[in-house]
Amino acid sequence: MPPDELSIIDRYFRPLAGEGAFGLADDAGRLDVPADADLVVTTDMVAMKVHFLPGDPPDTIAQKALRVNISDLAAKGARPLAYVLSLGVSEDIDEAWLAAFAQGLKEDHERYGIRLLGGDTVFVHAGPIVSITAFGSAPKGGMVHRSGGHPGDVLYVSGTIGAGAVGLALLRGEPGPWEALSAAGREALIGRYRVPEPRTALTPAIAEFASAAMDISDGLVGDCDKLTVASGCSATIEAERVPLPDGLAGRLDEPTLGRLLTSGDDYEVLAAVPQARAAAFEAAARAADVAVTRIGRLTEATNPARVLLEGCALRLSRRSFVHESGRGRS
């Protein structure tokens, strides 16, 4: 059983309060935005059996909730500033859970240069549930939208696609080619499902060179559709170019490849970069030590993106993970 609300704030969240939070002893926080910056705001709620599994380590739940928000900021060319946290606590949550949850946040404060500005703790009948609103600063007028892409722009993804989906499959004990991975390889992918790695190091390159960008949270193909709809164009994705987790490339049949390209939990960046800036973008990414891979191009038509495998249409049974009642990600 958890302690009461005020004890939770005192013991676990007050030590995390940053500048403008007034020690979490006020009704609200104050966020000072640099005069030469735009304030970028994003919010995500993470729930059990949708974004994390019962029994997942609490520090990973905290970090996932925070990082899915930081991932949105990174894809908009915005540097993390601060966040507010609402935590729904259920009967099964104890002090050890709360301590580990707070410790997960604390580690990420240092890692991402972000601070806690405020919060709310509520007792709920089924939880835990975490809602975070995160704030970032982008260069004035420089927030990168989904809507800025043009036909001819090169499409890039950061990192690899499918690590989160494979991690979840491993946690559920689903048979598949991932069973052939080493124990360390499997652990790494489970880690990626539980704790995304937002590409904050890529933020300056996105802000400087990308015409459009977004974070991939619901599947590469469907999220690419969202970017092309917003940009009023289409795209071609060459599936054989899509970077896959170590040890899986070349081992996937077509349905499994299609599944990884349409599953959630990647939290990588999809960026469109004008051809003339592509080399500079790649150089900036290299300098930032973030792998980026050309996977296709934006094209003229406005129908959904074509996904090709060796030049032929890849058969996809869906385009993205869609949250629907009764069939979450678990």
Place this chain on the structure above:
Amino acid sequence: MPPDELSIIDRYFRPLAGEGAFGLADDAGRLDVPADADLVVTTDMVAMKVHFLPGDPPDTIAQKALRVNISDLAAKGARPLAYVLSLGVSEDIDEAWLAAFAQGLKEDHERYGIRLLGGDTVFVHAGPIVSITAFGSAPKGGMVHRSGGHPGDVLYVSGTIGAGAVGLALLRGEPGPWEALSAAGREALIGRYRVPEPRTALTPAIAEFASAAMDISDGLVGDCDKLTVASGCSATIEAERVPLPDGLAGRLDEPTLGRLLTSGDDYEVLAAVPQARAAAFEAAARAADVAVTRIGRLTEATNPARVLLEGCALRLSRRSFVHESGRGRS
């Protein structure tokens, strides 16, 4: 059963999207803060059986979730600007529920001059659950804190105290002096439990004259303790001065009076105003058509506030509503 996530956004939330929300078709929103203002940020999560009851009208749930945040802004001397919304949707939510929920928000957009900047929709196993982060603008350096009070300051409350608690007691069918109220009187108090009335009209007066202020959400006495702890002083509350809902004054025994002074869901403002400014504050409140009542003073000592009834200590079995596992407000 609810429609899928993208349909919910398309049908119900996109029409509410305001400036900087990019039609809810991006990863994040942009919030432009006036150059001469400070950005004030608050967040509150409202959950079933804690803040609202199963079967409550969905428009009232939406308005309660939004208004508890607006109430925080009002007490800080901040004018509402925008908000982001995370909605946890459970299996029992249907299109009619969502339409009414969105309609409740829409009405409050007009009432409070606030706009939707972004959001997230998640399917949850027990819901609905609503998390809102709201943004307001205060005059530069002018956010009113809990910590600015001084001994001698006059303590004011807006409106009446206990309406929400009585409304909840009526909804639960609890016996009490409220049974003697007219049907219209009972309905009005139930309405106040379901939908608070944040005192935004009082915001300029608070910003100009109050040394410290907060919104009363967890009970007058306990919330006053929070203000005095933050201000490093104590207080005396004269219970007989505390304004009660119409028809209840003079009908309450001591335990029931104590209960109303320590129950949640008031969402009125508690403000400390230096004696020299008290007349100006009262005049400004009158001009804004918000009732404010002197209920006591801040005092020197640092022990908890004294609550007097006709000069003698009022016996209180608690000082505030505290969220605790397993015993929410319902």
